[in-house]
Amino acid sequence: MTSEIDRDMKNRPSWRKPVGMILILLLxxxxxxxxxxxIDQLSDLNFWLQLPVYVILGIAWIFPIKPLLRWMNRGSLRHLPENKGNGASDET
Structure with a gap:
């Protein structure tokens, strides 16, 4: 009986994923x-001075998104330690 309840809980869609997608779009x-x-303020600068800004802005948006993605998948904003040494894995 409890295995059926556990299976139903795992198959239920989580409310965190739609909320997380909306938050990602807002971010x-x-x-x-x-x-x-x-960029508008830096448009008068030389291309070579603008290039690092474009690269940093193009990559840096990922860092605020990572904890949000973790929360969407696990329900926690913090990184949970993995089970090492026992051969168990969360990936299926």
Missing amino acids: ILLWCGIAVTL
Whole structure:
């Protein structure tokens, strides 16, 4: 009986995923606004001075998203330690 309840709980869709997707879209929109404002101010500079800014802005948006993705999948914002040494794995 409890295995059926456990199976039903695992098959239920989580509310965290749709909320997380909306938050990701909002974060990307916010990041785009920040990037456009910054790029607009730097548009008079030489290309070689602009290039590092483009590269940093193009990569840095991932870091605020990582904890949100972790929360969507695990329900926790912190990184949970993996089970090492016992051969068990969360991946299936």
